[in-house]
Amino acid sequence: MTISRALTQNKNLKHQLEEMHETFVKLTNDKMELASRLSTYEYKENEMNEEIGKYKPYVGVLEQKLSAIQAEHVQLQNLFQQTQQQLQLKQQGTTDVNLSLREEVSTCNETITLLREQNDELKSKVVDLQQQNDNAALETSLSNKTNEQDIPQGGVMSLPQVLAERDFLANQIEEHKSEHLKLVNKLEQLKEEKSSTTSVNPKYEELARNMSLLQDRFASVMKGKVEAESRVEDLEHINLQLQNECDTIGEYITLYHNQRQILKQRHNEKDEYVSSMAHEREAMQKKLEKLQSLVLSLLNARGSLKTNLTSTPNRGNIHNSSDADVTTLDGSPYKPTFVDWPDMLEDEEMKQQHISRPDILPEDASLPPIHHAPTNNQHNVPGKLERLETGTTDNETTTANQIVDLIEQMQNPSFMNSDKAPRGFCLRYMGRYTAV
Incomplete structure (x- = not known):
C-alpha cells in the first residue's frame, strides 16, 4: 500500500515536473521576447538621443542667429526712426518753402496781372493820344495860319508827358519781368532741392523692403525654433515613456529571475524528497x-x-x-x-x-x-x-x-513527517497541485 502511494506520488511529481518544465520554457520564451523588445526600445532610445543631439547644436546656432537678427533688427529700427525723423523734418521744410513760394508766386502773378492791365490802359491811352495828334495835324494843315497861332500849347505839352509816363511804365514792366525771372529761377531751384530730397525715397523703399524681408526671416526662424522646441518636448516625453517601459521590463526580468530561482529551489527540494522516498522505500x-x-x-x-x-x-x-x-x-x-x-x-x-x-x-x-x-x-x-x-x-x-x-x-x-516534506507538495494529495 505504501509503495503504491509512493508510486502515485512519484507520478504526480513527474507530472508537476513536466508542468514546471513547460512553464520554464514559456518563461524562457517570454524572457527572449522581453529582451528583444528591450533591445528595440534601447535602439529607438539611442536613435532619439542622437536626433536630440543633432538638434541641440542646430538650436544653439539658431539662437545665435536669432540674437544677431534681433540686434540687427534693433539697429534697423533705430535707423528707420532716425530716417523717419529726418524725412519729417525735410517734409516740413519743403512744405514751408512750397507755401512761401506759392504765396510769392501768387503775389507776383497778381502784380503781373495788375501791370498788364495798367500797360493795356497805357497803350490804349497812347493810341488815343496818337489819333488825337494825327487829327490835330490834319486840322492844322487845312486851317489857316491864324488858326495855327490860336492852337493852345496844352496839347503840345501833353505828348511828352505821355511818352515819359510810357517810358516809366516800360521800365516798371522790365523790372517786374526781371523779378518774375528771378522768382522762376528760385522756384526751379526749390524744385531741384525737392527732387534731391525726394531722391531719398528709393533708399527708404529699399530699406523698408529689407526690413520686411528681415521680419519674414525672423518670423520663419521663430517658427522653426518653436517647432524644434515642440519636437524636443515630444522626444523628451517619448524618452520618459521608454525609460518607464525599460523600468517595467527590468522589474519583469527581476520577477522572472526570482520565480525561476523559486522554481529551481522547489525542483531541488522535490528531487531531494524523491531521493529520500527512494531511500525510504x-x-x-x-x-x-x-x-x-x-x-x-x-x-x-x-x-x-x-x-x-x-x-x-x-x-x-x-x-x-x-x-x-x-x-x-x-x-x-x-x-x-x-x-x-x-x-x-x-x-x-x-x-x-x-x-x-x-x-x-x-x-x-x-x-x-x-x-x-x-x-x-x-x-x-x-x-x-x-x-x-x-x-x-x-x-x-x-x-x-x-x-x-x-x-x-x-x-x-x-x-x-510533514516537517521534512518540501514546501509546495502534499503527502496525500491526489490530482493537480496549484501553488497559492
Missing part, C-alpha cells in the same frame, strides 16, 4: 524482508515448541494434539500464514477490518508478556498473545520484540 523493503524472515523463524519456532504451549481449561485438547490438530474458533485447522502479520502502515479502516482476527498483536500489547486470566464468557484462541504468554523462550521474545519494533517503525516512516 529501499529501507522499507529491507524491513519487510527482515520482518518476513523473523515471522518465518517465529512460526518455525512455534511449530517446534507446540508441545510446550499452555492454554486455558477450554483449550486442553488443543495443546495435547500435534501442530496439525491446532484449530481456530470456527474449528478449522490452524495454519500460520503471512496474514497473521499485516502491514501496520494501512489505514484505520484496514485496522478495523483486521481487529477481529485473534492472531494479531494488539497495539496495547507489551513485552515481557503478562498472563491475562480469561473470563467465563471469553475463550482464548491460539494467537500471538497467548503464545507469548505461555511457552515463549528468550529467542522468541527477542524475535517478537524485533517484530514489534519493525512494525512501529513501519507505522511511522521518516518520509511521512
Whole structure:
C-alpha cells in the first residue's frame, strides 16, 4: 500500500515536473521576447538621443542667429526712426518753402496781372493820344495860319508827358519781368532741392523692403525654433515613456529571475524528497524482508515448541494434539500464514477490518508478556498473545520484540513527517497541485 502511494506520488511529481518544465520554457520564451523588445526600445532610445543631439547644436546656432537678427533688427529700427525723423523734418521744410513760394508766386502773378492791365490802359491811352495828334495835324494843315497861332500849347505839352509816363511804365514792366525771372529761377531751384530730397525715397523703399524681408526671416526662424522646441518636448516625453517601459521590463526580468530561482529551489527540494522516498522505500523493503524472515523463524519456532504451549481449561485438547490438530474458533485447522502479520502502515479502516482476527498483536500489547486470566464468557484462541504468554523462550521474545519494533517503525516512516516534506507538495494529495 505504501509503495503504491509512493508510486502515485512519484507520478504526480513527474507530472508537476513536466508542468514546471513547460512553464520554464514559456518563461524562457517570454524572457527572449522581453529582451528583444528591450533591445528595440534601447535602439529607438539611442536613435532619439542622437536626433536630440543633432538638434541641440542646430538650436544653439539658431539662437545665435536669432540674437544677431534681433540686434540687427534693433539697429534697423533705430535707423528707420532716425530716417523717419529726418524725412519729417525735410517734409516740413519743403512744405514751408512750397507755401512761401506759392504765396510769392501768387503775389507776383497778381502784380503781373495788375501791370498788364495798367500797360493795356497805357497803350490804349497812347493810341488815343496818337489819333488825337494825327487829327490835330490834319486840322492844322487845312486851317489857316491864324488858326495855327490860336492852337493852345496844352496839347503840345501833353505828348511828352505821355511818352515819359510810357517810358516809366516800360521800365516798371522790365523790372517786374526781371523779378518774375528771378522768382522762376528760385522756384526751379526749390524744385531741384525737392527732387534731391525726394531722391531719398528709393533708399527708404529699399530699406523698408529689407526690413520686411528681415521680419519674414525672423518670423520663419521663430517658427522653426518653436517647432524644434515642440519636437524636443515630444522626444523628451517619448524618452520618459521608454525609460518607464525599460523600468517595467527590468522589474519583469527581476520577477522572472526570482520565480525561476523559486522554481529551481522547489525542483531541488522535490528531487531531494524523491531521493529520500527512494531511500525510504529501499529501507522499507529491507524491513519487510527482515520482518518476513523473523515471522518465518517465529512460526518455525512455534511449530517446534507446540508441545510446550499452555492454554486455558477450554483449550486442553488443543495443546495435547500435534501442530496439525491446532484449530481456530470456527474449528478449522490452524495454519500460520503471512496474514497473521499485516502491514501496520494501512489505514484505520484496514485496522478495523483486521481487529477481529485473534492472531494479531494488539497495539496495547507489551513485552515481557503478562498472563491475562480469561473470563467465563471469553475463550482464548491460539494467537500471538497467548503464545507469548505461555511457552515463549528468550529467542522468541527477542524475535517478537524485533517484530514489534519493525512494525512501529513501519507505522511511522521518516518520509511521512510533514516537517521534512518540501514546501509546495502534499503527502496525500491526489490530482493537480496549484501553488497559492
